[in-house]
Amino acid sequence: MTTYRDAIALDIPVFVSLDKQLFPYSPWSAAQYKEEFAEMPRTRHFVVALDEAQSIIGYAGILVPAAQVEADILTVGVLEAHRGKGIARHLMALITDFAVDRQATAMMLEVKSDNVEAIGLYESLGYSKISIRNNYFGSGLDALIMRKELP
Numbered sequence: 001m002t003t004y005r006d007a008i009a010l011d012i013p014v015f016v017s018l019d020k021q022l023f024p025y026s027p028w029s030a031a032q033y034k035e036e037f038a039e040m041p042r043t044r045h046f047v048v049a050l051d052e053a054q055s056i057i058g059y060a061g062i063l064v065p066a067a068q069v070e071a072d073i074l075t076v077g078v079l080e081a082h083r084g085k086g087i088a089r090h091l092m093a094l095i096t097d098f099a100v101d102r103q104a105t106a107m108m109l110e111v112k113s114d115n116v117e118a119i120g121l122y123e124s125l126g127y128s129k130i131s132i133r134n135n136y137f138g139s140g141l142d143a144l145i146m147r148k149e150l151p
């Protein structure tokens with residue numbers, strides 16, 4: 001059974017290692033994660049999904065800079081062997097709850113424009129494509145900007 005909990009600083013090495021597998025075009029360093037985690041729980045929220053052995057199999061993070069502004073999804077990833085079981089959908093619900101709790105007005109994200117799985121995930125959750133940012137992830141790697149209003 002998959003369980004979920006808030007991320008802690010001890011998880012940072014796992015985040016760094018999973019980023020290399022899931023986001024080889026834009027992995028974060030341990031130093032970057034340290035900076036982000038230092039802002040928890042004030043403006044950042046990171047959550048993890050665990051398998052029966054308590055190993056991290058998925059994670060997500062969000063930035064809510066202040067009340068009444070847009071929240072920015074920082075990351076969402078699930079290990080390949082565990083995909084298609086609703087884990088990303090659940091992680092998205094957890095970070096969305098944080099954004100609603102912090103009175104964010106909308107959810108925003110950048111996704112690589114050829115990432116059909118992630119775009120499918122976001123569209124299934126009601127996100128709309130609002131623009132393209134050329135070369136966002138590096139030369140020739142465009143980002144699609146997607147957004148969902150919050151109630």
Ligand SMILES: CC(C)(COP(=O)(O)OP(=O)(O)OC[C@H]1O[C@@H](n2cnc3c(N)ncnc32)[C@H](O)[C@@H]1OP(=O)(O)O)[C@@H](O)C(=O)NCCC(=O)NCCS
Nearest residue numbers: 076077078083084085086087088089111117118120121124
């Ligand atoms: C995108 C990703 C997080 C989805 O994780 P997942 O746990 O498999 O997703 P879920 O099982 O929760 O799927 C939820 C919905 O997303 C959509 N989706 C998931 N996989 C999809 C695929 N291969 N093609 C199209 N839509 C897909 C579906 O609408 C799905 O709902 P359904 O199962 O009821 O049809 C995963 O593929 C991943 O980690 N990819 C690599 C990292 C990445 O690109 N992250 C996003 C960065 S912006």
